[in-house]
Amino acid sequence: MSIESRSAVGEELDGELASLLEVERFEAPAKFREHALLSDPGVYDHAAADPVGWWEAQAQELEWFQKWTTVLDDSDPPFYKWFTGGTLNVSYNCLDRHVIAGRGDRVAFHWRGEEGEERDLTYAELLSEVERFASALKELGVSAGDVVGIYLPMIPEVVVAMLACARIGAPHNVVFGGFSAEAVRERMEFSEAKVLITVDGAARKGKTAAVKDRVDEVMGDLASLERIVVVKSKGTACQMQEGRDVYYEDILAAADPVCPAEPLDAEHPLYILYTSGSTAKPKGILHTTGGYLTGVAATHRYVFDLKPDSDVYWCAADVGWVTGHSYIVYGPLCNGATSVMWEGAPDYPSKDIWWEIVERYGVTILYCAPTAIRACIKWGAQWPNKHDLSSLRLLGSVGEPINPKAWLWYHKVIGAERCPIVDTWWQTETGAIMISPLPGITATKPGSATQPFPGVFAEVRDESTGEPIEEGQGLLVLTHPWPSMLRTLYKEEERFIETYFKRFGTETYLVGDAARRDRDGYIWVIGRIDDVVNVSGHRLSTAEVESAIVAHTDVAEAAVIGQHDEDSGQAIVAFVTLQGELQGDDSTVEGIRETVAERIGKFARPKRIIWTEDLPKTRSGKIMRRLLRDIADGRALGDVTTLRDPAVMQQLEAQVKELSAREE
Ligand code: WTA
Numbered sequence: 001m002s003i004e005s006r007s008a009v010g011e012e013l014d015g016e017l018a019s020l021l022e023v024e025r026f027e028a029p030a031k032f033r034e035h036a037l038l039s040d041p042g043v044y045d046h047a048a049a050d051p052v053g054w055w056e057a058q059a060q061e062l063e064w065f066q067k068w069t070t071v072l073d074d075s076d077p078p079f080y081k082w083f084t085g086g087t088l089n090v091s092y093n094c095l096d097r098h099v100i101a102g103r104g105d106r107v108a109f110h111w112r113g114e115e116g117e118e119r120d121l122t123y124a125e126l127l128s129e130v131e132r133f134a135s136a137l138k139e140l141g142v143s144a145g146d147v148v149g150i151y152l153p154m155i156p157e158v159v160v161a162m163l164a165c166a167r168i169g170a171p172h173n174v175v176f177g178g179f180s181a182e183a184v185r186e187r188m189e190f191s192e193a194k195v196l197i198t199v200d201g202a203a204r205k206g207k208t209a210a211v212k213d214r215v216d217e218v219m220g221d222l223a224s225l226e227r228i229v230v231v232k233s234k235g236t237a238c239q240m241q242e243g244r245d246v247y248y249e250d251i252l253a254a255a256d257p258v259c260p261a262e263p264l265d266a267e268h269p270l271y272i273l274y275t276s277g278s279t280a281k282p283k284g285i286l287h288t289t290g291g292y293l294t295g296v297a298a299t300h301r302y303v304f305d306l307k308p309d310s311d312v313y314w315c316a317a318d319v320g321w322v323t324g325h326s327y328i329v330y331g332p333l334c335n336g337a338t339s340v341m342w343e344g345a346p347d348y349p350s351k352d353i354w355w356e357i358v359e360r361y362g363v364t365i366l367y368c369a370p371t372a373i374r375a376c377i378k379w380g381a382q383w384p385n386k387h388d389l390s391s392l393r394l395l396g397s398v399g400e401p402i403n404p405k406a407w408l409w410y411h412k413v414i415g416a417e418r419c420p421i422v423d424t425w426w427q428t429e430t431g432a433i434m435i436s437p438l439p440g441i442t443a444t445k446p447g448s449a450t451q452p453f454p455g456v457f458a459e460v461r462d463e464s465t466g467e468p469i470e471e472g473q474g475l476l477v478l479t480h481p482w483p484s485m486l487r488t489l490y491k492e493e494e495r496f497i498e499t500y501f502k503r504f505g506t507e508t509y510l511v512g513d514a515a516r517r518d519r520d521g522y523i524w525v526i527g528r529i530d531d532v533v534n535v536s537g538h539r540l541s542t543a544e545v546e547s548a549i550v551a552h553t554d555v556a557e558a559a560v561i562g563q564h565d566e567d568s569g570q571a572i573v574a575f576v577t578l579q580g581e582l583q584g585d586d587s588t589v590e591g592i593r594e595t596v597a598e599r600i601g602k603f604a605r606p607k608r609i610i611w612t613e614d615l616p617k618t619r620s621g622k623i624m625r626r627l628l629r630d631i632a633d634g635r636a637l638g639d640v641t642t643l644r645d646p647a648v649m650q651q652l653e654a655q656v657k658e659l660s661a662r663e664e
Contacts, residue, residue, distance in 0.1 A: 025443035026411070028420040032393065036305050036440020043441070047454030054455040055082075055483050058298040059290065062334070063097045064088045065263040068290070072481065077506040078497065079488070080481040082291035083266035090270060090293050091134075091167035092261035094333035095127040107338045110312075110361050111156050114203040114344040121156055123336070126163070128257065133164040133248075136255040140227050140246070142195055144169030144262065147272065149193035149225075151184050151215065153177045153202040154343045157231045157248060158319050161197045162271075162329055167261050171269040173284075176320025177202055178538075179601040181214040185222065187274045190284060191490060192224040197248070201236030205348040212238040266290030272490045273322055275428040276541035277499060278530045284490030285322075285428045293334060295432035295484025299453055300331030303422050303436050304365050305394060312361050312391070314340040316354065316368040321538075322428040323398055326484075327367060331432075346372055351379045355387040366414070367396035367424075369537035371568055373406045373414075378567070381413045389414060394439055397423045399537030400569045401525055407446035425449035425525050427511070428539070429500070431484030434458065435523055448522045456482055460517045466504060469517060475529065476515040477508050485509070531625070533562030533570045538603050542625070545572060545606065548599035552592050554578050559615050559623045560606065563632045571607040573632050575615060575652070584611040608632075608663075610655055614648045616640075631656050 033039050047054035056071045059082075069085030098104065104124030111119040121129075142148060148170045152158040154177070165172040173191045175184045188196060198215050201208040212230050216239060219225060230238065231248040240247075267288045274282040300306060304313065313332055317323035332339050340361050346354050354376075358366065376383065395415050397407075402423050411421055420439040426432060434456050435449040442450050452458040457480040460469045489496040503510045514526040528534065531542040542560040549558040557577040565571035576592065578584055593605040610632075616624045619642070630637050631652055640646045 025445055026420070027443050028439050029418060032305075032420060033440045036438075037307075038302050038305075038438050039440040041441050043438070043454050044451070048457075051455045051457070051480055055294060055298075058455075059083055059086075059294045059483070061297060062088060062093050062290075062293055064290075068266060074481060077481075078501040078509070080485065081267050082288075082294070082481075082483045086266040086290055087263040088266065088290055088293070089167065089261035089264055090289055090330065090334075091130060091163040093293060093297075094163060094166075094330065095123060095130060096261060098123045098336045099127050103336055106308075106336065108333060109156060109159065109339050109341045111341045112343065112357060113155075114206070114348060116349075119156060126156075126160070129160050129252070130163045130167060131259040132252050132255040132257055133160050134167040134259040135257070136251040137164055137170065137195065138168060138259070139251070139255065140195060140229070142168065142170050144264070144268070146170045146195070147191045147193045148172050149184070149188045149191070149196040150174040151177065151179075151196060151198045151211070152231065152319075153199060153211075153233070154318060154341060155199070155231070155233055156341065157197075157199075157233070159329055159333075159341075162319075162325075163333075166270060167259060169262050169264045169268055171271050171286075173272045173274070174320055174325065175274070176318055176538075176601075177211075178318070178320070178603050180598055181211075181218045182598060183600050184215065185218045187282065187284075188219070188225055189222060190274070190282075191272050194224060195227045195229060196225060197229045197231070199231045199233045200238050201234035203234065203343055205345055208234045208236055210236055210238065212236075216241075264289050267487070269487075271325065273325060273428055275322070276532055276539045276544055278532065278541060278543065280541065280543040280547040282541075282544070283495070283499070284492070285486045286488050286490050287431050287484070288487050291483030291485070292431050293330060295482060296326040296331035297334040299433040299436075300327060300337075301335050302438055303424060303433050303453070304367070304396065305439050306332075306335055306337055306365070308336040308338070311337065311364045312340065313337045313365045314342075314357070314361075314363045314367065315396075316342060316346075316366065316372065317398070317537075322431070323367075326432055327398075346375060347379070350383075351376075352383040352386050355384045355389060358389055358392065359387040362391040364391050365394045365396070366392060367398065369399040370397055370402040370406050371400065371536040373397070373402070373410050374567055374569075376414075377406060377409050384413055389416070392416075392419050395419045395421045397421060398426070400534045401527065402447060404446040411446070420444065421446075423447070423449045425513075425523075429486045429509075430478070430482070431486065432482075434478065434482070435525070445518075445522055448518070448524045450522050452523075456480070458523060460515050460523070461504070471517055471519050473514065473516040473526070475503075476511040476513045476523070476525065477504055478511065479508050481507075527570075533560075533572060535562070535565075535570055535572060535603060536568040540572070540600070540604055544600060545574070545596060545604055548596045548604070549574055549576060549592055549606070551599060552595040554582050554584075554588055555592065556580075557615060559625060559628055561625055561628045561632060563608075563629070565607070568607075572604065573608045573610065573628075574606040575610050575612050575628055577612055577615060584609070608659065610652070610659060612648070612652055612655060614645060616648050616652070617644050618642050619644050628652075634660075
């Protein structure tokens with residue numbers, strides 16, 4: 001998508017409000033600044049003068065079995081290496097070290113189930129379960145370097161599974177619980193996973209969805225997959241295949257309770273996480289050990305101003321996304337935080353469940369996505385107002401641009417104008433937060449992620465000349481390596497270079513977002529420039545959804561776009577051509593939505609389906625998505641002269657008008 005059409009979408013968000021707020025700044029209260037971990041703006045200059053030294057100082061905060069010999073090896077860009085020669089273990093840093101230091105009784109997670117179940121897990125308890133499960137994995141034949149798939153809901157065992165993998169050096173490949181079993185299979189196949197850890201059933205707003213049985217339907221013939229471990233979470237009956245499937249509880253009980261953390265090379269792979277790119281095939285983002293942990297621990301400490309002795313921190317994301325990896329699991333545990341982990345949705349059993357949780361556990365730091373805030377605005381302030389939210393002292397936002405209206409509501413209704421808001425911009429690829437306020441230093445502007453974190457270098461580049469832009473809009477790039485950066489795309493090195501390092505060379509990381517720099521140098525991230533859509537903070541590729549849609553037997557061709565949406569940020573709209581003389585009706589729409597749910601997951605189902613006899617294509621046969629976006633957003637059509645058949649557009653416009661009238 002061109003930057004121009006994106007900015008039109010951005011401007012629609014809050015129109016005048018945005019420009020009004022561009023000049024207004026919000027300072028943290030004096031009391032907050034006084035006690036903040038970082039309150040001297042000099043930290044930016046200090047880090048900029050010696051970024052490698054700054055990151056080295058952050059790495060010193062971790063426990064190393066052996067210190068590095070070189071902080072940054074940049075001899076072969078874009079294949080950077082950090083802390084070479086050093087050895088450490090992520091699970092040791094997240095667990096053992098706190099227990100050894102006498103913090104074993106501290107709660108790591110207050111887990112809360114959908115039906116009000118509660119489970120507090122201390123650091124000592126978590127360590128003990130992780131050691132056992134790590135032993136059990138070894139007994140199943142998993143060794144360092146073997147990929148382990150994890151497909152679990154928001155239950156404590158997902159954290160145990162991740163840390164147990166980290167303990168023995170088996171890279172995990174977590175798949176978000178909202179993905180379908182078929183999507184899991186694909187990710188297991190691409191990564192050649194040896195073991196998959198899943199669950200009997202998962203809670204979904206008062207119902208239980210069978211998980212293991214769905215997995216069985218698609219996983220049977222996957223050659224690389226040797227074992228399936230099943231957590232008995234909901235007591236759902238499921239088939240267990242002799243010789244392949246084992247229950248988590250059984251192998252845990254039989255396992256050696258002692259499993260020392262393996263010293264691993266700083267560049268040992270920690271995990272693969274599949275995310276969406278421009279093509280239908282998801283990208284396997286690879287993160288390694290030392291640099292990743294350095295990045296997530298430092299950003300978690302300073303962006304959230306974490307005081308582990310007194311804070312109760314809650315990241316309301318799902319562990320299946322990178323936000324969960326970095327800011328539910330690795331960052332908070334490495335920093336010895338006490339966190340809340342919530343199993344369910346924000347509106348079950350009722351629309352005040354989040355606020356009930358904040359009150360009950362005395363949450364001081366809340367980190368969530370704008371889409372959740374917009375849902376809360378829609379439900380009304382009466383829900384949060386029923387609860388005492390005075391424990392909150394800092395609020396965070398992640399996953400998509402936060403529109404000023406949502407920012408202000410968050411600030412007023414949830415934060416009672418007392419809590420600084422950190423709007424954190426980053427990606428699966430960056431591993432850790434890259435652009436964000438530091439709450440004790442930065443004056444914020446609603447809708448702007450403000451400035452790069454110390455030691456991070458961002459620029460906005462002109463789309464055509466590639467020159468840095470002082471004030472104005474262009475392509476966002478990161479110009480220096482950072483410790484938590486992705487190391488490659490798993491098994492796709494060429495694609496790694498092509499996607500991120502072709503446009504501006506091997507030393508400049510192309511983000512894939514458009515951004516604007518204002519006159520004060522504040523960065524405003526606008527949205528993706530590639531064919532990636534962001535639905536409720538869930539990253540999806542249009543190509544992925546298209547290929548799911550064409551799997552429906554009636555469909556001949558499909559084009560998918562992201563359309564601006566009040567609730568979800570963007571919504572998926574599909575333009576579909578059916579086979580031969582077929583006519584689409586409500587049942588075809590349902591059939592297509594069902595096919596997408598099966599292939600990817602329910603969250604990827606198109607919100608609107610528009611029938612068309614043909615798609616707007618150039619003479620060379622390329623679909624012109626720009627025109628589809630213009631049509632869907634009701635904008636005046638741009639240049640249509642390059643179309644093979646301009647009449648297609650008139651027909652489409654009429655279709656969209658008719659559909660809109662029906663929806664109203
Ligand atoms: C978008 C999620 C504006 C952006 C951590 C990015 C944001 C993509 C913000 C990455 C933000 C994330 N403001 N846009 N604060 N945070 N994005 O990989 O388009 O799921 O490229 O990582 O989300 O999505 P991902």
